[in-house]
Amino acid sequence: MTSVSPTIVALATAPTAGAVGILRLSGPAALEVGRRLAPGIPAEPTPRHAYLATFVDAAGRALDEGLFLYFRAPASFTGEDVVELQAHGSPRLLQLLLARALEDGLARLAMPGEFTRRAFLNGRIDLTRAEAVADLVAADSESAVRAAAAGLSGALSERVRALEEPLRALHADLEGVLNFPDEAEGADEDAGARVQALRAQAEALIAEAGHGRLVRRGARVALFGPVNAGKSTLFNRLVGEARALVDDEPGTTRDALEARVEWRGLGVTLFDTAGLRETPGRVEALGIARTRELLSGVDLAVLVLPPGTAEADAERWLAEAGATPVLRIDGKCDVDARSSAMTEVRVVEARSDDSRPTSPRTGVDAVQGSASTESPSTPRAPFTSPWDATSPPGTPPRLRVSGLTGEGVDTLREALLSRLWGGGTPSAVALVSERHADALRRASEALSRAESASRLSTLEVVSGEVALSLEALGEVSGTSASEALIDAIFQRFCIGK
Numbered sequence: 001m002t003s004v005s006p007t008i009v010a011l012a013t014a015p016t017a018g019a020v021g022i023l024r025l026s027g028p029a030a031l032e033v034g035r036r037l038a039p040g041i042p043a044e045p046t047p048r049h050a051y052l053a054t055f056v057d058a059a060g061r062a063l064d065e066g067l068f069l070y071f072r073a074p075a076s077f078t079g080e081d082v083v084e085l086q087a088h089g090s091p092r093l094l095q096l097l098l099a100r101a102l103e104d105g106l107a108r109l110a111m112p113g114e115f116t117r118r119a120f121l122n123g124r125i126d127l128t129r130a131e132a133v134a135d136l137v138a139a140d141s142e143s144a145v146r147a148a149a150a151g152l153s154g155a156l157s158e159r160v161r162a163l164e165e166p167l168r169a170l171h172a173d174l175e176g177v178l179n180f181p182d183e184a185e186g187a188d189e190d191a192g193a194r195v196q197a198l199r200a201q202a203e204a205l206i207a208e209a210g211h212g213r214l215v216r217r218g219a220r221v222a223l224f225g226p227v228n229a230g231k232s233t234l235f236n237r238l239v240g241e242a243r244a245l246v247d248d249e250p251g252t253t254r255d256a257l258e259a260r261v262e263w264r265g266l267g268v269t270l271f272d273t274a275g276l277r278e279t280p281g282r283v284e285a286l287g288i289a290r291t292r293e294l295l296s297g298v299d300l301a302v303l304v305l306p307p308g309t310a311e312a313d314a315e316r317w318l319a320e321a322g323a324t325p326v327l328r329i330d331g332k333c334d335v336d337a338r339s340s341a342m343t344e345v346r347v348v349e350a351r352s353d354d355s356r357p358t359s360p361r362t363g364v365d366a367v368q369g370s371a372s373t374e375s376p377s378t379p380r381a382p383f384t385s386p387w388d389a390t391s392p393p394g395t396p397p398r399l400r401v402s403g404l405t406g407e408g409v410d411t412l413r414e415a416l417l418s419r420l421w422g423g424g425t426p427s428a429v430a431l432v433s434e435r436h437a438d439a440l441r442r443a444s445e446a447l448s449r450a451e452s453a454s455r456l457s458t459l460e461v462v463s464g465e466v467a468l469s470l471e472a473l474g475e476v477s478g479t480s481a482s483e484a485l486i487d488a489i490f491q492r493f494c495i496g497k
């Protein structure tokens with residue numbers, strides 16, 4: 001395969017000015033083309049040795065002085081001969097070098113992802129690792145970097161293999177019993193149990209796809225609630241900059257605003273939205289319509305309620321989020337509730353000598369695990385804890401936050417992370433993509449059919465389903481990926497990768 005591939009060339013670095021820019025060649029003519037650009041290089045250069053060389057144009061005029069690297073097949077990234085010219089990072093200079101490399105027709109421009117595709121086709125990396133290369137290039141948060149790096153070193157690949165190998169062994173056992181019933185007698189005995197165990201493993205991987213998506217594209221969190229609740233003030237506080245306009249006039253925010261932050265390595269896109277109210281003006285109503293649309297597409301909505309909000313109103317605002325999970329908080333908690341209070345708050349306050357709920361971990365608004373900076377068992381004076389000590393017994397405590405003073409904001413951040421992520425750290429995740437999850441689902445479904453067939457049907461049927469499951473799994477690792485699937489995967493890469 002290596003010897004018939006045409007030689008490809010592309011810039012391996014971004015087409016913007018940088019300290020160094022790299023032109024990379026892969027294929028049988030890589031060295032020849034490379035030496036035309038760097039004639040001072042010996043005909044048989046030492047592999048992996050960095051030569052300082054003059055790069056020249058077709059007329060032999062110097063274009064740059066840079067490093068020349070040769071990797072001899074198969075000990076290279078692609079498994080083919082690879083040559084790199086590491087030049088100064090002028091985009092124009094690199095264009096000239098690229099044009100020169102193409103000039104004699106010995107090499108053609110690489111297609112997107114073609115270097116990595118060759119690494120895959122030449123057996124250097126499997127499909128999940130090739131995908132991790134693209135994930136790493138696209139990573140824009142620490143958790144995305146770490147998860148992709150884990151994928152590159154084989155985290156997902158190994159888990160898929162831990163599924164694929166026993167499944168293949170099972171298939172071989174079943175086929176053995178079917179084809180050589182005498183020799184292989186009994187090899188199918190525990191088939192049902194083996195299938196079940198493998199299916200559980202597949203399901204566990206599928207369950208990680210949600211986290212994979214969060215890590216890959218970051219979480220989306222929107223602040224919403226009635227006008228003037230202090231959403232924009234809180235947004236600015238969470239972002240750490242005065243991004244949103246704040247004013248005491250209700251209806252200040254019209255267009256939703258977004259900002260990207262990184263919390264504990266997790267990328268989070270925060271949205272500030274137009275406040276909701278019953279009788280908005282025309283333009284404001286448009287903003288409110290946008291708020292509703294946005295709420296339907298986020299991972300988590302934060303309902304910011306001003307002090308003294310009546311429960312019936314709170315319920316109404318809650319409903320605006322539709323199916324999106326909501327974390328409800330009491331905003332402007334620095335304001336003395338008594339001055340702005342409505343009846344409900346007074347009723348609750350009359351009971352403020354009630355002991356705090358024993359655990360804030362129950363219910364939807366709870367902070368889980370060590371993420372909470374507030375120990376639920378520590379007794380505290382009323383109004384100093386970010387957790388509302390005055391919540392009626394039996395209801396989950398609500399977080400009290402002030403965007404103005406910053407009170408409760410750290411706890412809110414942890415509560416958001418814990419709701420988005422649950423326990424553990426965002427970095428320790430296998431990046432299961434939608435593509436992987438889809439193939440794993442098909443593998444799991446086939447196993448489920450195999451499992452019932454093991455009770456109700458013939459061994460042929462069981463074995464057939466196990467084979468289907470293997471085929472679906474092979475789409476994850478690449479062992480049975482079709483040309484079309486491989487095309488689709490590598491087209492997402494950038495040129496030069």
Ligand SMILES: Nc1nc2c(c(=O)[nH]1)N(C=O)[C@@H](CNc1ccc(C(=O)N[C@@H](CCC(=O)O)C(=O)O)cc1)CN2
Nearest residue numbers: 012022024071074075076077078079084086124133497
């Ligand atoms: N300059 C440069 N930096 C780069 C790359 C590159 O191609 N060029 N890479 C491109 O993505 C990444 C490094 N990936 C690489 C992966 C394998 C091999 C390689 O030569 N593998 C051989 C030998 C292994 C060994 O010596 O341990 C092999 O697998 O046989 C090289 C780079 C990131 N940095």
Ligand SMILES: Nc1nc2c(ncn2[C@@H]2O[C@H](COP(=O)(O)OP(=O)(O)OP(=O)(O)O)[C@@H](O)[C@H]2O)c(=O)[nH]1
Nearest residue numbers: 227228229230231232233248251252253275403404
């Ligand atoms: N005391 C106090 N005042 C606050 C707090 N947050 C906001 N405010 C004030 O409340 C008013 C409204 O604040 P915004 O942050 O603009 O409220 P909003 O929810 O974004 O309002 P709209 O965009 O109009 O829906 C401003 O005068 C803020 O200074 C807070 O935590 N405590």
Ligand SMILES: [Mg+2]
Nearest residue numbers: 231232252253
């Ligand atoms: Mg606002």
